[in-house]
Amino acid sequence: KAGVTQTPRYLIKTRGQQVTLSCSPISGHRSVSWYQQTPGQGLQFLFEYFSETQRNKGNFPGRFSGRQFSNSRSEMNVSTLELGDSALYLCASSSAPGRVGTEAFFGQGTRLTVV
Amino acid sequence: AQTVTQSQPEMSVQEAETVTLSCTYDTSESDYYLFWYKQPPSRQMILVIRQEAYKQQNATENRFSVNFQKAAKSFSLKISDSQLGDAAMYFCAYRRRANFGNEKLTFGTGTRLTIIP
Numbered sequence: 001k002a003g004v005t006q007t008p009r010y011l012i013k014t015r016g017q018q019v020t021l022s023c024s025p026i027s028g029h030r031s032v033s034w035y036q037q038t039p040g041q042g043l044q045f046l047f048e049y050f051s052e053t054q055r056n057k058g059n060f061p062g063r064f065s066g067r068q069f070s071n072s073r074s075e076m077n078v079s080t081l082e083l084g085d086s087a088l089y090l091c092a093s094s095s096a097p098g099r100v101g102t103e104a105f106f107g108q109g110t111r112l113t114v115v
Numbered sequence: 116a117q118t119v120t121q122s123q124p125e126m127s128v129q130e131a132e133t134v135t136l137s138c139t140y141d142t143s144e145s146d147y148y149l150f151w152y153k154q155p156p157s158r159q160m161i162l163v164i165r166q167e168a169y170k171q172q173n174a175t176e177n178r179f180s181v182n183f184q185k186a187a188k189s190f191s192l193k194i195s196d197s198q199l200g201d202a203a204m205y206f207c208a209y210r211r212r213a214n215f216g217n218e219k220l221t222f223g224t225g226t227r228l229t230i231i232p
Contacts, residue, residue, distance in 0.1 A: 031218050033218045033219065035222075042222060042223075042224050043220075043222035045219045045221070056218070056219050058219075088158060092160070092220075094218055103150070103162050103165060104162075104220060105162075106159055106160035106161075107159070108158055109158050109159070
C-alpha cells in the first residue's frame with residue numbers, strides 16, 4: 001500500500017509569487033491535514049479536509065488556502081509569497097477522522113524556499 | 116487552547132541504554148489522545164506510540180513505552196535498549212477526541228535524541 005505522497009519535494013520561489021503543493025493520501029483515506037514546520041514556530045496546523053470540505057483551519061492568513069478533490073487528493077496554495085513562508089509543508093492522511101484507533105500518516109513533505 | 120511542552124531540546128544516550136523523554140500538556144478536555152512521533156533526517160513523521168486518555172494502562176510498543184499521568188498532565192516516552200536507528204527528533208502531540216472531523220494535532224517543540232555508539 002503506497003504511503004502519503006507529496007509533490008514536489010523541493011521548490012524555490014520568489015517573493016510575491018504563488019505556489020501550489022499537492023498531497024495524495026493513502027488509498028481509502030478521506031481525511032487530509034496540512035502542517036507548516038519551521039525552526040522558529042515548530043509544527044503548526046494549517047487546515048483539515050474531509051470529503052472535499054474544510055473542517056478545521058489554523059491561524060494563518062488568507063494567503064494560505066486549500067482544497068480537496070473527490071478522489072481525496074488535496075492541494076494547498078500560498079499566494080503572494082513572503083520570505084517567512086519558507087518552511088517544510090507536511091501533509092497527513094487518516095482513514096476515519098476523529099475515531100478511536102485511527103492515526104495520521106505523514107508524507108515526506110515539500111520543502112519550500114522563498115527567495 | 117491546548118498546549119504541549121517539551122522541556123528537553125536535546126538528549127543523548129549510549130547505545131543499548133534507556134532514555135526518557137518528557138512531555139507535559141495543558142487542556143480543559145477530559146477525553147483526548149496523546150502521541151509520540153519520530154522525525155528522522157528523512158523528515159517523514161513516523162508514529163511511535165499512541166495513548167487514549169480514557170485508558171489508565173500505559174501504552175507499550177516493543178522497546179517504546181509511555182508513562183501517562185493524567186492528573187499531572189504528563190506523558191513521557193521511555194526508549195529501552197536504544198539503537199542507532201532511534202536517533203531522530205521526537206515530537207509529543209495532542210489531539211482532542213471527537214466523533215467526527217477533528218484531526219488537528221498540537222505538537223510540542225521536539226526533543227533531538229542522539230544515540231552514542
